[in-house]
Amino acid sequence: MAKLGSFYSLCPLIDNKGILDVSNDREEGVVIVTLGKNIASRYKVSNQKQITCWRTKEKFSSPVLYDKQKNQYVAVFNQTHIKFWNLDDSLDKLKKYKFTKPIHTILNVGKNYLILFQNGYLHDLDDAIENRKSLIPPSTDVTQIDHVLCESMNEHIYIGLITGNNFYWTIYTGGSPKYSKIELSRDGLDVRGRMFHAMGNVLYLFTLWSDGSIFAKSLENENSSENDLGELYTIVDSVSSKHFVAMISLDENYIGLYGANTNEEGAMLAIYNLQFKVTQSKQPFKLFTTNTKIWKQENSILLPVGQNLAVVPFHLETEQLAALVGSHKELQNNLDADIKIVHELDITSWDGKQLKSNLPADLKTKLEQYMNQGLSENIIFEELLPEMIKQKDLDLLYLLLRNFSDIHEKYLVQILNYALEIKNSKLINTIIARSFSEVLILPYLRSDLSTDKVLELLEHIQSSWSKDIPLKGLNFVETHTKFLEWSCVLIDANYQKIVLSKDKVFLEMLSKIDELVKNYLESLNDLKAVEPLLSNFKKKKTVNRCTNVDNLRYSIEQISLY
Template sequence: MAKLNSCYPLCPLIDRSPIGVTSDSDSGCAIVTLGKNIVIRYTLADQKQASSWSSKDKLTAPVIYDHVGKKYVAVFNQSIIKVWDNTDVDLNKLKKHKFDHPIHSLVSRERNAEPVVIFKNGASLSFSQALVDRKKNLSGSLPTKMSIKECFFIRLDDIGCIAIVAENDKGVTSFVIVEVDSERKPLHNIPIVRPDKKLLGLTTMQAEGTAFLVTFWSDGQLFSLPLAKSVRSEEGVGSSICTLNAVSVKNAVAMTQIATNHLAIYGADPSEEGAMLVIVNTQFMLVQAHQHYKMFSNNTNLWTIGPNLLLVVGHSLAVVPFLLDTEHLCALIGTHKPLQLTDHKASEVEQVLEMTTVSWDKNIGKKVADTTLKDFQKMQPVNVKMLADQGYSQAMLCEKLVASYLEETNLSGIVWLLQFLPDFPESALVTVLAFCLDTPPAAFRKLKYDKRKFHYLIDMDGDSQNGLVELSDKQRVVLDIIIRTSFSEAIILPHLRSKLNLQHCLALLQYIAQCLPQIKNTTDAQALMRWAAVLLDSHYQQLLLSTDECVSSTVHALKDLVESQVEYIDELKVLDPILRRIQSGQALQKPNIVQNMFYSIETLRLY
């Protein structure tokens, strides 16, 4: 699951696009080379300037941070490198390291490795080696007619390499891979060409020790080429992994990797009105998130700083926080067949048209195993089977059925969906929760469930009164199933804020506070704690500003429960080494007899 949060401006631009944006020593900061003479460090959380520098010499490459030397490094006038730290104020007074060969840019590596200096002729040297050889004649890997467009650091068979995207005078793009601090020929020189197709964007991806070249073309095809020391020329640009229709194929796009299997692409909207930012899951070949902008600039650039994407929107540099969460495979694929349980005997020849369906939910196997086939088919609603036969995913099933079930007060159907569909959407889950808390107990009388196979979170005699809402036994059945249903905190938070009022939130928190001290099942206790945390997060401001004594008492009750659990854990920590000594058969340490004395004498036997 991928999600793009709301975009917010970081700073106005001097030119159409900044020279570059790089990561800082602090994870929450970004180094923005705003113009030819200005460098600013921004704190992304509050959009404030942490520090800034200016110089008379022109910056010709993005400023980077050297994690080894703990200094900022910049290229001026393509031939000078300067180094400074936070205490330096005037960049004009810094020492100049002059080079005989023009420099293209600086590329950061891992935190335990110094940056790499990329020269315009294709030579790639580590920073310390470049300072030593700055007056030497460096042999490059590129012909004189080729110019560098972009550089990446990749690991090729566990060897650090520099990938250079270069273009010749005829407009043909090549992908050149060279080793750092090596005078040998390039490992690869791959022409990025497809007949009658135009290259719109490219990037590199690193996944499980393997590097990939990912390219996007004018026919909407996204290609991936695995990179290794021995890439065959007949492989070309690799194989097509998906067709992307979310961005326009008439303009160039910017691409960058944000996770092992996730790629961010920024380009023009297909309608040619504004821009579009999308996140593509390269494992399942699906667009998982997208965000539209009113203005699009031809100078498309995209940078990743931690969990944030930085891009040019209009005349500003904008920040788009993103979130990557646990994948729901069923929702990604869009079809499933777990509901087609049959007990017919197979014939001698049978054509198998379905694949084995597995569930990542630990409890679903037990649920299905405890329910016989006849009970399952008897409980399964007819419309569920009909939609499942048509290939509806679990999420789509819930979207179709939950609203109609609630309108008809068909609580048996709701309970069936909650029990047998592990991929229950968070939006529908909150809708059912609000209905359960807001509906009178009389509406739950028609609910049928097997008392022998269902167990409550806690046992109560008769109805339970929770201050704000009265819960009958059958209401508790639905509520307990909802609490046991898995969910994603990132997805459910907006729905809780919009669909659940403070009264509902408080009633549920009181129910959780009532259940927690008596709970014995670890899984149920974890589910209750997850719900308590997400409810406090979703209604934080309302709970904080409320002067109601009921709110205060409920929050204090939860606080006391958490503190008691923390004290219990601390006691277990003290008891743990004693139990381990007993388990290993070691004697417990004898108490020291000598106490409250200035000195003691011990006899040591040396031989």
Template sequence: MANFNTAFGLCSTTDSRGLLGVAEDDDGCVVVTLGKSMIIRCRLSDQKQLNSWSTALAKLTSKVVWNAIDENYVGVFDNVYIKQWTKVDSSLEKAKKHKFKNEIHELLLYSKDNILRKSKLIVLFKNGSIRDLESALSSCKDSTPDVIQPQEIIELADIIFDGVRRHLIIVTKYENKYRQCYCASLEDGNFLIGEPIKKTKLRRPGTSLLGFTILAGEKGNSVLTFWSDGFLYSLPLPLESEKCGVGKYLGAINVISKTSEVAIQAVGHDHIAIYGGDISEEGAFLGIYNVKFGVIQAQASFKMFNKPPRMWLIDNNLVIVMGQRLVCVPFNLQTQTLSALVGSRALHSHLQTPSEICTIVPTAVWDENGMDVKPPEVDYPDKIKEQLITFSSEGWSEFGICQALMGQLIESKDIDTLLWCLNNFSDIPEDHLVRMIQLALRDKKNEIFKSGDGEDLKSKFLNKILSIPVDSFSLLTNLKRLFDFDDCLALVGYLTGLLSNAGVEDVSVADSTAVLEWTMTLLDAFYQYFILSKDPKVLESVATMKEQVEELVVALNDMAKIIPYVTGLQKGKSVGKKRCGGSYSVERFRLYT
């Protein structure tokens, strides 16, 4: 499990776009490179500024980092110089500098297979080559071989360890068109790049890449990518071939805006932090996503959001840019407890006892002649057959399949295919359910709901939607976001009709419960509209709803009185009144005539 603690302001920034970065220091401190000429050192516990340095001549081009081995600070100036200084140094102008032949992109910290647990400083050049700091300083006049193309810009770089060898992973942007992922094995004993160097394009048709990070999991390393359709993909590392693509589908995140870039940071073996715009397009969203179980375990909302979003991991703290300030958000990762995740979505609320939860295993069936009988194939709709087969073979969840397909079906008003999805899927996103109801309610003339056998297709369609298990909070959010008050009144009228039929038609308890749940959520979503409205039609609809609810309450009270008698009959007990209440009898006789 994961949770956030109270956030606090770390320091102010004069220009959030000019901020070069935040790096971990020693003794619970951080070093913040505010711009090209200003560096400060702050303590996290009380946000006190302990040191500051400035430079007038040479300009910083990447964030300053703390070298724990030599106990000094290292910075890159004008892309070609490296300077080192200590805490007691007051001026950077006098610090010794080393000039390099190749331009430097940034300084990396690597400690994954370091026995001393002290991060080793790695110099990353703009051409993709790397050297450890000691080797780089001793050979600063030597040129380094090109790993990436000149048209590419490095956006993310890290060194991973797979238990046998170290690998350099670089994600680049090619001419502002698409991203590429490079994987290069490093020679044993040093950080020299060996052969071969593999690369793959991070590109999916019809979507754009919003964010990415490198995750060092317990079972292996991977590049996680988040796309504009809300899908999260995992690309295993090291790369097996140059045709890996974006990897396999991992899950969907639908609580964050998918119209702007997001910042993603690995915070554990199975957790990532994701920071971006709020789903309402107002403010910012910060959450911790469990990659193993596919759920958001912690989330926080903020009123301000900067584009592009920026985030750094400092021990157990996430440092984010918010307006003209750096904000620190502490978090905790606790032992994984699967039981605590159950109920995060109301997907299996129909399961009442553990005995109803079955494990599906492969079986074989033979006919009387001994021939193996194959189970009948699923009759997929022609319009989505190929996509369904592809998604199923890739191991997509029902939620992910519905998220990918049903949006297009709603736009094309394909009622038959949508009805097939409703009959075969139970984990359908709430926003799609709301949009389908909206589609049905706005079809006043039944132009898209036509049935040749005379069956009321619209009622069948709406009743099936209302019977799908939903998460009340997500449903409430999507009703507020997608419905207007006219849609609300139309649905209230339909729900009122269902409640009135509950007493005369064969309506199951589950259907009645679903109708009541939708009714309560709908009234919660538009509570203020009903309170403030003076429209006679609105008042009439509310009064009609009240009458139906009161009738149902009376019916429920009558049923409560009948239940004990019915239970007694089921147990074989007599329900007639007894003439005597004990083991004796009373007789009356005349003593005198």
């Protein structure tokens, strides 16, 4: 399961649109924040401490990167020259490596450092520095670069360039790159987000569209059609698709999405599970920054929030289906005329009798709406329980208790309270027959159930147990087990109250239950005694009539091996 933690501010921003990039430093847990114009700083993420600050009279035109090969920092200035420096160097006194053609940025892809020129030409950084005077970038199909995607996978370097409504990509192997082109266009729809994402041993281009759909295009065949956007992978509705959405790959099964909130108020950061196609965690923000970028640094997501760079820790665990139940939302948009979502249901009564629904119209409508929205059983029950109690709608309550398995223990105690108030033994037995977690239910039994109602419930259990009537859907053994479980958990939750009160009625009730438990244990011992005999009957073995049952707890058999 994925979870977002509470966010905190790493550093103030001069202008949230002026930030160039965030990159990893040579020290673990430290990031380099390149601000617009002439400031870059190193920050310790864990304590938000600024370690180093660089200022320059010239303008940064690329993010500051740490070059592990040279053990130096590097950046592009004024789109014309590159500088390398150490921690304590003054940026205005460094050697300049000038180029004849304008440079777009420097890329760190895996262990490789590349120069990307504004015309889309790529070259190894070290080789470009050595041959800068003779290096003349050849022309490409790229005219203007709006956004750059890069990824290293299987020792291959993938580079993607967004230029208007076109996407150019290549697997860089040195020399002049040969770009493949994909037209980012669908009828009446606009691209809202894009990213590289690795699944298995294949790299995909993920594109998010204005209808909320995400298409996945595998980048294996460089000769594929320009109109091939891949296949529809999933639909997201955790962020608004009316505006730009920043996307980032967290691991093979999770991606991060940052965009406007669906109610158009503020922003939303969400973690989306690609394996089960559900949103697993959300973090709302009061302010939304358009056309922003987000970055991943170890187990944190960094993004501009207002005038600050925020850090949002995240935690990814092995997926559990139980945590994902109800996370799915029904798609409201019509993606394709060939696709229809049908919610019609035919009800057949085999005995020819038509079942009548006694559910109130308003509750029935709410239930249908919640089911269509894909809400979890627990959330639906939480929403409907107050109305069911207010309207005394026991039919719907029984229906949900019978069909919903995911109901929190808090609501079971609330129903017990209600059932004891209206003296409804059937409803009490329905709750007793349900499974529950002792750890989760103890606090609610202790705080929400009064002493009088605890006594009343124990009396009901003692009376039902004495009559030896099985609960609906359970046999005698299962019924006795349930009575024993509830007796124990009620006493555990109210032990101090019982001891301090020294109420004779309570003590008499506990004595009666104690007697029932003793009888139950004796019956189990009797069953244990006849178990070997029954086992022999089952195996169709002959049993000596004179044999004492107590001696049949084990047997010796002679087996001929040869």
